[in-house]
Amino acid sequence: MARHHVSATVNGDGVEFLCETGQTLLEALRDELRLTGTKEGCGTGDCGACSVMVDGRLVCSCLMLAVEAEGKSIQTIEGMAVGETLHPLQRKFIEHAALQCGICTPGILIAARSLLARNPNPTESEVRYWLAGNLCRCTGYHKIVEAVLDAAREMRGG
Amino acid sequence: MSTMLKYQERELKIVGTRPLRPDGVDKVTGRARFGADYNLPGQLIGKVLRSPHAHARIKSIDTSAAQALPGVKAVVTRDDFAEMPDEYAAVGELMINFRDVTRNMMAREKVLYDGHPLAAVAAVSEAVAREALALIKVEYEVLPHVIDVVEAMQPGAPLLHENQYTAGVKPKPDRPSNVAKRLEYARGDLAAGFNEADLIVEREFNTKPVHQGYIEPQACLASCSEDGQAELWTSTQGHFIVRAQCAKVLQMDVSKIRVTPTEIGGGFGGKNNIYSEALAIALSRKSHRPVKMVMTREEVFRATGPTSGANVKVRIGCTRDGKITAAEAELNFQAGAFPGSSVNQASMCAFTRYDLANVRVVGNDVTVNRPKVAAYRAPGAPIAVFGVESVIDEMAKKLGIDPIEFRLKNAAREGTQTYYGPKLGPIGYIQTLEQARAHPHYSAPLGPNQGRGIATGFWFNIGNETTCSLNLQEDGTLTLMLGTIDVAGGSRASMAMMVAEELGIEFESVRPFVGDTSTLGFNFLTAGSRGTFASGMACVIASRQVIEKLRQRVAKIREVPLEAVAWKDGHARPAGGNVAQFAPMSLAEIAKMAGKTGGTIAGHAEINAQGAGPGFGTHIVDVEVDKQTGSVKILRYTVVQDVGKAIHPAYVEGQLQGGAVQGIGWALNEEYVYGDDGVLQNPGFLDYRVPVASDLPFIDTVIVEVPNPNHPYGVRGCGEVPIIPPLAAIANAIENAIGLRLCQLPFSPPRVLKAIDDAAAAKG
Numbered sequence: 001m002a003r004h005h006v007s008a009t010v011n012g013d014g015v016e017f018l019c020e021t022g023q024t025l026l027e028a029l030r031d032e033l034r035l036t037g038t039k040e041g042c043g044t045g046d047c048g049a050c051s052v053m054v055d056g057r058l059v060c061s062c063l064m065l066a067v068e069a070e071g072k073s074i075q076t077i078e079g080m081a082v083g084e085t086l087h088p089l090q091r092k093f094i095e096h097a098a099l100q101c102g103i104c105t106p107g108i109l110i111a112a113r114s115l116l117a118r119n120p121n122p123t124e125s126e127v128r129y130w131l132a133g134n135l136c137r138c139t140g141y142h143k144i145v146e147a148v149l150d151a152a153r154e155m156r157g158g
Numbered sequence: 159m160s161t162m163l164k165y166q167e168r169e170l171k172i173v174g175t176r177p178l179r180p181d182g183v184d185k186v187t188g189r190a191r192f193g194a195d196y197n198l199p200g201q202l203i204g205k206v207l208r209s210p211h212a213h214a215r216i217k218s219i220d221t222s223a224a225q226a227l228p229g230v231k232a233v234v235t236r237d238d239f240a241e242m243p244d245e246y247a248a249v250g251e252l253m254i255n256f257r258d259v260t261r262n263m264m265a266r267e268k269v270l271y272d273g274h275p276l277a278a279v280a281a282v283s284e285a286v287a288r289e290a291l292a293l294i295k296v297e298y299e300v301l302p303h304v305i306d307v308v309e310a311m312q313p314g315a316p317l318l319h320e321n322q323y324t325a326g327v328k329p330k331p332d333r334p335s336n337v338a339k340r341l342e343y344a345r346g347d348l349a350a351g352f353n354e355a356d357l358i359v360e361r362e363f364n365t366k367p368v369h370q371g372y373i374e375p376q377a378c379l380a381s382c383s384e385d386g387q388a389e390l391w392t393s394t395q396g397h398f399i400v401r402a403q404c405a406k407v408l409q410m411d412v413s414k415i416r417v418t419p420t421e422i423g424g425g426f427g428g429k430n431n432i433y434s435e436a437l438a439i440a441l442s443r444k445s446h447r448p449v450k451m452v453m454t455r456e457e458v459f460r461a462t463g464p465t466s467g468a469n470v471k472v473r474i475g476c477t478r479d480g481k482i483t484a485a486e487a488e489l490n491f492q493a494g495a496f497p498g499s500s501v502n503q504a505s506m507c508a509f510t511r512y513d514l515a516n517v518r519v520v521g522n523d524v525t526v527n528r529p530k531v532a533a534y535r536a537p538g539a540p541i542a543v544f545g546v547e548s549v550i551d552e553m554a555k556k557l558g559i560d561p562i563e564f565r566l567k568n569a570a571r572e573g574t575q576t577y578y579g580p581k582l583g584p585i586g587y588i589q590t591l592e593q594a595r596a597h598p599h600y601s602a603p604l605g606p607n608q609g610r611g612i613a614t615g616f617w618f619n620i621g622n623e624t625t626c627s628l629n630l631q632e633d634g635t636l637t638l639m640l641g642t643i644d645v646a647g648g649s650r651a652s653m654a655m656m657v658a659e660e661l662g663i664e665f666e667s668v669r670p671f672v673g674d675t676s677t678l679g680f681n682f683l684t685a686g687s688r689g690t691f692a693s694g695m696a697c698v699i700a701s702r703q704v705i706e707k708l709r710q711r712v713a714k715i716r717e718v719p720l721e722a723v724a725w726k727d728g729h730a731r732p733a734g735g736n737v738a739q740f741a742p743m744s745l746a747e748i749a750k751m752a753g754k755t756g757g758t759i760a761g762h763a764e765i766n767a768q769g770a771g772p773g774f775g776t777h778i779v780d781v782e783v784d785k786q787t788g789s790v791k792i793l794r795y796t797v798v799q800d801v802g803k804a805i806h807p808a809y810v811e812g813q814l815q816g817g818a819v820q821g822i823g824w825a826l827n828e829e830y831v832y833g834d835d836g837v838l839q840n841p842g843f844l845d846y847r848v849p850v851a852s853d854l855p856f857i858d859t860v861i862v863e864v865p866n867p868n869h870p871y872g873v874r875g876c877g878e879v880p881i882i883p884p885l886a887a888i889a890n891a892i893e894n895a896i897g898l899r900l901c902q903l904p905f906s907p908p909r910v911l912k913a914i915d916d917a918a919a920a921k922g
Contacts, residue, residue: 020285036195037188039423041373042455046843049373077188086186094182097808100816101646102185103192103374103423128851135843137371137424138646139812140819141851 008069010035011079019066025059026050028066029076037077037106041135048134051107052076058114060133077106080113089113089151098147100138108134112148120156124149162768163698163870172659173871176808179651180670181421181644190421193377193393198448201379202231202280204441205287205451206434207294208461209269209276212303212527212836213316216265216276216296223293224279229286232444233294234437235277236266240409249399250430250533250685251503251620258496260407262530263436269298270318270495271527272837273460278434280441280449303527303836307492308469310336310526318495318525338497339523343505345577351484351516355475359553362471363545365885365903366829367464367492370534371820371848374423375458380438381448388415388439395425395645396683401675403432404439415439418674425645426820427533428463430683459841463532464830466491466499470545472508480559482568484516485509489542491523494530499523500538503618506578507539507882508546510616511587511774512568517577527836533685535817536617536878540824540885544903547613547886552899561612561890562595562776570616570774586800586864587774590614593860594776599796608782608793609895615775615882619875620686621767624693625678628657628700630759634746636661636704638670641681642693647877648809649689653697655805656871660701662727663745679764687875690805691866692767698870703761708748711755715748716740769868773875775799777818777883781891788911790826790892796858802866802874814880815857821884823849829904 003018010033017032026043029035029052038061041049045063052061053075080087089112092098099105108131115122115130122130127148128141136144184190221233242256260266265274277294281287302316309315315336323331326340352358378392388410394400397417405412422429434451441449453462469490476482487508491501501521508519554564569591574582594600594612604610625641638657644650654668661668682688709723712730716723722738723730731742752759780794797814804810827847831839840846865872885903893899898913 022285030194034197035188036191039192039374040194040452041375041423042843044455044842044844047373047455077186081187086183090183090186093186094178097176097179097648097812099182099185100648100809100812101372101374101422101424102181102190103372103421105185106188109186124856125852128854132850132852135371135373135848135850137373137426137820137848138816140815140817140849140857141854142815142857143808143812145851145856 004067006067006070008071009073011075021067023066024062025064025066025069026061028069029061035076035078039103039106041103048111049104049107051110051134053110053114058111077110080109087113088154089148092147092151096143096147096150098139098143104134104136108136108144116152116155120152122152162868163695165865165867165869165872170659172655172665173805174807176806177651177655177665179648180654181650192374192423193420194452196379196391196420197450198379198381201448201450202282202445203284203287204278204280204438204449205284205291206275206437207277207291209265209272209274211269211298211300212272213301214269214298215301216268217299218297219277220295221277224290227286227290227293229282230279230290231447232280232441233277234440234444236264238440239264239407242407250427250683251537252498252500252533254498256406259403262496263407263432271529273457273529274495275461278437278441280445304336305526305528305832305836307467307490307524307526310524311490311522318527322525336525337522338493338525341502341505341521342519343578344518346516348484348486348516348518352475354477354483356478357553357556358473358475359549360473361545361549361901363548363901365468365541365544367467367528368824368828369459369464369846370426370428372424372426372428375453375455376429376433376462377452378435378438379448379450380442382439382442384446386410386414390415390417390435390439391420392417392435393420393422393429395422395429395643395685397643397675398680399430399683400432400435404436407436408439416674416676419643419672422643422645426535427537427685430533430685431463433462455843456841459846460838461529463494463530465534465537466493466531466541468492468541470542472545472549474549474553476553478557480557480564480567482512482514485514487519487542487546489519489521491521491538492526492528492531493523494528495525496530497523497525499531500533504538504542507616508542510576511570511614513570513574514577535820535881539615539617539882540821543615543882544885544889547883548889548901551611551890562591565614566591582772584864584867585772585774586862589862589864590774590776590798590800593862594778594798597778597796597798597860599778599794599858604780607785607895608780609891609893610778610780611887611890611894612776612778613883613886613890615879617687617773617878617882619691619770619773620688621692621770622682622688623680624696624767625681625764626693626696626700627678628704628761630704630749630752632749632752634744634749636668638668638697639673639677640670640693641673641678642689643672643684645684647689647813648806649693652690652805652809653693656694656697657701660698661705661745687773687877688770691770691869691873691875694805694871694873695767695869696763696765699763699765700761704759707759711748712743714755715751771802771866771868771874773800773879775879775883777887779887779891781888781895783892783895783910785914788907788914790905790910792822792854794855796860797880798860798862799876799879800862800864800874801876802869803863803872804861805871805873807861810861810876811859813877814859817877817880818857818884819849819854821881822888825885825888825903825905827904827906
């Protein structure tokens, strides 16, 4: 079967790749584009480890077909830091010990950034419900929630 | 050099602070490489054919059509692996039998659970590999199966192993049984103890298997060369253990397998064993190509070890003023398809928080048609302690004694004789109870349908074989090569902190790495909360060796006696007195001259760390029960734990919080659900529900530090204790909220609602 040719933008760069009809965006990112920062924890949209932004919308890349990425702008964890400067969320995650094994961390950072883009001043409860689609088995979420609230505070300039 | 460094109280500059973890930036940028992130040129994809039956005899396996499929490069079945005799080895807290290891990774005579591997293929793509699996023809003779532990123990139950006779029973039984082993611990006179009791409470509990639930599925990449050398990258808690098991089942020399541990995306005991690793090497050996194997989440649930489900009976007697006179438990643990559950550990932990004269614990290790259990954080202890701490709570309530006061009256302390062996050394159990009682949480007001519960936990902690190398580089910075895997807790940071503390230098001057199996000698896996204790001990020994060598070099350079050279704050300085005066030298200055003064400077430790200090914890939880839905909400949670010494307090808090939340999931939602056909019905995170952020409040932590006398900084280990108390603490809180004693886990909404409805119906 012929593979499909897809053109998209990933982290601001134009990319082209070939994919099978049934291949997911997650597989294309990891296997075709070698962007392995986006993780697969379940493949069924239940864990959030594969979270990416597609045209400004938070999606599980394991639930989207790669061919659907045609013409779309995709943001992954690899594009979150700017040069040597970590995003405040990335920095706060390290400072607050909000990561342990780190497998869920890229997805949680992408999800948290999308929350703060919509709601720069979330309550603890809003952070918890926004991140309810991102499983973390190591931390009990305590330090993750603290890090997101602290990053929000810093980004608001307070 | 002795492997025992004793605790010394001293002023600390780095230990006890909160520097940033060296693996942090890689983990927030997506740069960190986990098991599935490794690739090699020309690699094939390996997939596994799994049994759809819970129990069946394999009549034949025909792989010819799969082998003929274009793109398929290798197929392996039972015929590709040697028969293994009974041979036991320690893996973490649990023992394995290689006869079973080889059968669990690839079924031989029978399939014993839904998901049991039967064949593996390596093909040019995942799609071709899957197509090939569908072409493998297996003829089964389906057999009756047994899932429930109590049913499996009955005479006449379907037998998993026809040659399994219950060990630990005299005389040897004349019939085979699913009870692989019966064990017993006893002390004192149980009957006399119960005779002295004014109050006896007896209850029966049932728990479900729960999965470790690491977010990273098992993944590995193997490359085997024509001369029989193998390289393996895998996500594991113990790369030396993986190497040992692969060498054994593949009949290879240990030194011919080089295992590189990848970043590990969670393990919690579940990545102590091999699953696909030996299959990947075998497929690579056959195809002469690298082979990558990544499990799906469904495969993780169906075929990797959950912890046991269990049936637990507890009976305790006490005097009217709350002194326990006798305590008895029977623990019936599912082992899964092969013997070797954590029932032994559970038996030892059941009552070891109390100073008891009369005790008896009987444990049964029972094979059932489920995946072979694996260790899960304090393996077995939460199950036994759920029953015991529930009964203790009920007794305190019946006597009108505060539950913490009741526990204090019976608490284990230094010198307490355990019923399983040792006398306890200095421990902090009483301190955790007292600090819990003094915590504002314990006396905060509660609303309607809200309740508070407490429970406590004990775990041994362990040491074992540990290796490390500390290499002084030519600019005065150091690289630290560790044999103990950092399973997520941040042990690379803690190890570098202890080295920096010893040498009196900056934390950032020490760069820690976990070495592959060719860089160091054998190191035990990361289990038993041994990492910071044992690896920390090794790092301190290596640091002190380096300091000794630095002093020798300076004595040579400055032409002074060795005793004139002291090491302080990263410098060789005159020891004082009137021995000899000389200009101090920094670590960097000595490092620069190392070549001229005798060569590169390094420290090594190859030890078997002894003297791990037991850990104790007390948890307080507030819940609210929704009587309309049966839903239980965690309102507030406090963990108080003696960790000996918190090297990096933030990472210790992380262990306490993470462990408690895994216990909360176990208590409230998680369970394996099987149909009548013996097939797992919820092999995914949608139906196997682990706690999410919105289920939880902040988890408050109180770190108690009663130093372990057998560690230079007093470390005990802290990772496992926090998963033990939550099950009972939540049961006790629910009872406090609605007056119902729930004895069957999990306390999911349907089960809680049924308990409420049944109680209402009974009342009329």
